[in-house]
Amino acid sequence: MxxxxxxxxxxxxxxxxxxEALVDPVRRxxxxxxxxxxxxxxxxxxxxxxxxxxxxxxxxxxxxxxLIRQYYVGTSRLNTLRREDLDQAFPGxxxxxxxxxxxxx
Amino acid sequence: MxxxxxxxxxxxxxxxxxxEALVDPVRRxxxxxxxxxxxxxxxxxxxxxxxxxxxxxxxxxxxxxxLIRQYYVGTSRLNTLRREDLDQAFPGxxxxxxxxxxxxx
DNA sequence: GTCAAACTATGATGGCCGTCGTACTATGGG
DNA sequence: CCCATAGTACGACGGCCATCATAGTTTGAC
Numbered sequence: 570m571x572x573x574x575x576x577x578x579x580x581x582x583x584x585x586x587x588x589e590a591l592v593d594p595v596r597r598x599x600x601x602x603x604x605x606x607x608x609x610x611x612x613x614x615x616x617x618x619x620x621x622x623x624x625x626x627x628x629x630x631x632x633x634x635x636l637i638r639q640y641y642v643g644t645s646r647l648n649t650l651r652r653e654d655l656d657q658a659f660p661g662x663x664x665x666x667x668x669x670x671x672x673x674x
Numbered sequence: 675m676x677x678x679x680x681x682x683x684x685x686x687x688x689x690x691x692x693x694e695a696l697v698d699p700v701r702r703x704x705x706x707x708x709x710x711x712x713x714x715x716x717x718x719x720x721x722x723x724x725x726x727x728x729x730x731x732x733x734x735x736x737x738x739x740x741l742i743r744q745y746y747v748g749t750s751r752l753n754t755l756r757r758e759d760l761d762q763a764f765p766g767x768x769x770x771x772x773x774x775x776x777x778x779x
Numbered sequence: 780g781t782c783a784a785a786c787t788a789t790g791a792t793g794g795c796c797g798t799c800g801t802a803c804t805a806t807g808g809g
Numbered sequence: 810c811c812c813a814t815a816g817t818a819c820g821a822c823g824g825c826c827a828t829c830a831t832a833g834t835t836t837g838a839c
Contacts, residue, residue, distance in 0.1 A: 572805075584775055585699060592697045593797080594690060613815065620799050625817055627797090644806045644815045660773070661766020668765070670689055677835075698827080718785065725829050730787055732827090749785045749836045781839085788833070795826090803818070809811085 577635045582658040590634035591666055595619055596627045600636060603650040604667040611645045682740045687763040695739035696771055700724055701732045705741060708755040709772040716750045 591597055595617060602615055617624050628648065631637045635658070638649040655663045696702055700722060707720055722729050733753065736742045740763070743754040760768045 580776075582775075584771075585697075588693065588697045588702075592690075592693045595797085597693075611815085619797085621816075622800075622818085623798055646816065658775070659770045662770035665764045665767035665770065666689075670687075670763070671685075700827085716785090724827080726786075727788085727830080728828055751786065783838085784836085786835085792828085798822085804816085806815085808813085
């Protein structure tokens with residue numbers, strides 16, 4: 570298969586698709602880990618609770634929604650959070666997702 | 675059944691639950707109509723494309739997630755958008771949801 | 780009390796999606 | 810070339826949820 574994948578343009582971003590991507594806890598965890606790290610992360614270096622093939626599926630959903638960018642380095646695939654594109658397309662959304670909830674006291 | 679329903683406290687708001695509520699297009703339409711109107715709306719006065727009993731289900735999901743408040747007036751049930759609570763719990767989220775997407779030119 | 784209007788409750792149904800297992804491909808090292 | 814590592818593709822399965830239809834409840838009008 571091709572080692573290049575489709576990434577949507579900013580103008581193609583779709584709120585429905587973005588929300589469907591973010592509603593899954595595993596996928597939101599990926600986004601949060603990328604946001605917290607501040608740098609790109611290899612697929613295998615995430616802390617996830619699902620099977621590897623399931624993780625691949627989640628990365629694909631995030632990529633096709635425009636939340637992350639993926640590129641290969643050797644056998645590893647690196648993931649980038651598309652902060653600027655997201656902030657431009659849906660201002661406030663990424664922050665709302667990555668901001669930890671206040672403690673429920 | 676009781677004519678009073680449960681509404682979560684601000685401290686009980688849960689991001690997962692809120693996103694699950696907002697990912698459905700019908701429910702997001704309800705929120706958007708409330709936001710656009712700027713005043714409370716009766717269940718029957720929304721412009722929805724689903725069966726009435728389905729709409730009831732959606733109102734319940736929104737209410738239990740904390741997105742709307744519901745109260746009876748006669749036989750009608752009025753719906754209020756919980757703007758302040760939402761902005762406090764998840765700043766930016768409501769705006770991201772209700773802001774129309776830029777035209778995909 | 781009778782009736783209509785507005786909404787709810789319950790059960791059934793169908794489809795979608797998250798999950799896993801296995802097989803596969805690709806890259807790099809020896 | 811051989812093998813290990815990293816990730817993907819594909820098929821199967823199970824559960825959840827949006828939807829509808831029908832019956833029920835509550836309120837207000839007459």
